[in-house]
Amino acid sequence: MNIEQIFQSLQKGKISPSRAKKLLSLYSIEKIGNIAQIDTGRRNRKGIPEVIFAERKHLLDLKKIIKKTLSKNNEVLVSRIKQKDYAKILEFSKKNKYKIKKGKNTTALLIYKKILKNRR
Numbered sequence: 001m002n003i004e005q006i007f008q009s010l011q012k013g014k015i016s017p018s019r020a021k022k023l024l025s026l027y028s029i030e031k032i033g034n035i036a037q038i039d040t041g042r043r044n045r046k047g048i049p050e051v052i053f054a055e056r057k058h059l060l061d062l063k064k065i066i067k068k069t070l071s072k073n074n075e076v077l078v079s080r081i082k083q084k085d086y087a088k089i090l091e092f093s094k095k096n097k098y099k100i101k102k103g104k105n106t107t108a109l110l111i112y113k114k115i116l117k118n119r120r
Helices: 003-011 017-028 042-046 059-072 083-095
Strands: 029-032 036-039 050-053 075-079 099-102 109-112
Touching: 003 017, 017 029, 017 042, 029 059, 036 050, 036 059, 050 059, 059 075, 059 083, 059 109, 083 099, 083 109
Parallel strands: 050 075
Antiparallel strands: 029 036, 075 109, 099 109
């Protein structure tokens, strides 16, 4: 079903709003080569940014994923960053003029482009 068909089915009552939401979410998934799939609409649907699980990713792949995600969204949460990659991701983010929020004693970074508004 394409997007127009989803809207028509919703309008005619053939599908529920929750079913339409699920079907539309499929259109927000983007592949980054053979290394990852990102959900560019996650913030709008779930209220939280896309999360990149970094633990099993190569540094170069991780940088590609971060860059691609931030080309589509304002922020990305990178979790479980390997200790050896943490400083390199910080450096990469600063080099690309991304802003960073980090906690104390954490392996996660919130990387973003514009100042984040208080969201709940």
